[in-house]
Amino acid sequence: MxxxxxxxxxxxxxxxxxxxxxxxxxxxxxxxxxxxxxxxxxxxxxxxxxxxxxxxxxxxxxxxxxxxxxxxxxxxxxxxxxxxxxxxxxxxxxxxxxxxxxxxxxxxxxxxxxxxxxxxxxxxxxxxxxxxxxxxxxxxxxxxTELNHHFAIAALLTGLFLVVSLYFLSHFITKPLLSIRKAAGKLSQGDVLTVPETKRNDEIGELARSITKISGDLHQIQQSRKAFLTSIAHELRTPITYIKGYAGLLKKQDSSYGKIIYEEADRLHRLIEDLFELARLEENSFTIEPEKTKMTVFIRSVIERMQPAFHKENISLGITAEQPFYKMIDQKRLEQVMIILLDNALKYTPSQKTVTVSVEKEKIEVTDEGPGVREDALPHLFDRFYRVDASRNRDTGGTGLGLAIAKEIVEAHDAAIFAENTKTGLKITIDLKGVADEEDRTRR
Known part of the structure; x- marks a missing residue:
């Protein structure tokens, strides 16, 4: 309805x-x-x-x-x-x-x-x-009786008229609106829409022309934003590298100021690298090279790499897995996603608590025992620069781009990622239903 x-x-x-x-x-x-x-x-x-x-x-x-x-x-x-x-x-x-x-x-x-x-x-x-x-x-x-027959014929003819009129109503009004809705759904992708209804001279035509103009303006804004991200990231990389290098020399001389400068330069360097990575993802200057991967073995290898960081913070990192299965993934890119998710769980999980990775046929779940996320914040968790806590401290003060980068990579695999609160913390799920498990997947 x-x-x-x-x-x-x-x-x-x-x-x-x-x-x-x-x-x-x-x-x-x-x-x-x-x-x-x-x-x-x-x-x-x-x-x-x-x-x-x-x-x-x-x-x-x-x-x-x-x-x-x-x-x-x-x-x-x-x-x-x-x-x-x-x-x-x-x-x-x-x-x-x-x-x-x-x-x-x-x-x-x-x-x-x-x-x-x-x-x-x-x-x-x-x-x-x-x-x-x-x-x-x-x-x-x-x-x-004869009069009733005449009325029955009249009712039948009227019914046929209603069916025909409903067809034309759907064809001339609702069908163009559905076409416009379908085209408008692509606005978030930054495409310039071409709506056939722009040639109409009625209200639907005016709506189609307005949406077409909005899509053009939005496309221009997105292109300008992408160019800005690329330029600013490129221009800042060199001076930040110099600052970080000289701050490192001061740090070796046991200078407290040098240590502070080095830490802040390192944070700024990571932010610029994330900006540069995000710009590359948006410009499609990277490629997904899927290969048949045994998912349980792959996820275990990532967890083994992250174990020392969790052990240092006295946090338990465990895995539950079903029988082995295969998916066509870009191992380097999906490893980057898993590191982002596990690093995020590490930051928000208190000491003596547990982070669990569950690997199933169609999904991967990372569940922590942290404070969770406000319900109103969940829809924005994967937005660029969005931070659940506005304060930027050294413990949980990431760049605000990690989950946005993870989302771009996951969606490039034709998969989906979403977050939800549990009784014990936050659970982030990677839905693998759209990822092929055969080697004949078309390479990007």
Whole structure:
């Protein structure tokens, strides 16, 4: 129910269907009532006409003439004399006369066309007697059935019109909107969008042209940012190298100032290297060279390299692994990702605690026993320069680019990475479902 086309179609179809049903019901009832009323009026007029003739000449000849006229018609007649006896009737219609009709005043004596066999009208004759006109209700029921057929055809044609109109509604309105939505989804990738709907002269065309302009401006901004990152990282590498080198000489002379300068220069050097690495990733100046890798062995080798750092901080680093399996990965790049994740867990896990790496068929999980991350911060954890704690101290004051670099590398493998809080700390998962496990993977 989240698709705009489905919502519009259901709203449109439901609204038209309700209006159509109510309209057909009202029109149908009105036409039926009008038809019955016309038949009753015609029946009354026919009886009044016979009554007028019999009032002037109430004799055997006139009665026979009236009866003969009705024997060939769709209606029947019963002529009563002043004594309440039948003076004459067509087709033995007197058998259908009810006592209640005889006691009825002038006018309609029976109008229940749904349940009764006849409609009846009474026309009293001056001087005594009356003319009773009967009309079989099957005639009206036949007309109503024919009317129902016409309404069924009208409803079918209207339904076909709704289906066709819904198709055009979807084609001319919702389909262009879905196309624009799909194109707009690529904005974050920095691509310049080409939306076909820009040629339209309505509101959808204006929206498409606005999005196209925004995509062009965004692409220009991203290109400028990438160029800036590359330039600033390149320009700063040389002077920082000199500062770090001379600070190292001062540090060897047991100078406290030299030690401080060296540490800060080293932090700045790592920041510049991360900036340079991120710029390379964004410019696609690196290549992923996947090779068939036994994942459990590969992850164990990375953990063995990181064990001394964890041992120094008195933090336990363990691994749980399923049966061996293979994936097509760039070992150097994924090793870089694992080091970033483990280094991040090392910084935020207190002493005497444990960091666990779980290796399964479709995912790798790194779980620490640290303080976790605020829920509102989780969606931004892999953003560039994002820091959960705003303070930049020497213990946890990284560059803010490590997880962003890890995300770029993981996504280059057609994998995904995300973080979530657990009861004991933070868990970062690398989803390997999109990574091939055969050697025929296309090289990038």
């Amino acid at each position: 989240n698709r705009l086309s489905l919502k519009i179609s259901l709203f449109y179809l439901t609204g038209i269907a309700v209006i159509l049903t109510i309209s057909l019901f009202l029109v149908h009832n009105h036409l039926v009532d009008q038809q019955v009323e016309n038949e009753l009026e015609r029946l009354q007029q026919r009886g009044d006409s016979h009554r007028d003739v019999l009032t002037e000449n109430f004799n055997r000849t006139t009665v026979s003439h009236v009866v003969m006229m009705e024997e060939k018609a769709l209606t029947e007649v019963v002529i009563m004399n002043e004594n309440g006896s039948v003076e004459g009737s067509s087709n033995q219609a007197e058998a259908y006369v009810k006592d209640s009709w005889l006691r009825a005043p002038e006018g309609i004596a029976e109008d229940d066309w749904r349940n009764e066999q006849f409609l009846a009208a009474i026309s009293p004759i001056e001087g005594g007697g009356s003319v009773i006109m009967l009309e079989p209700t099957r005639q009206i029921q036949s007309l109503i």
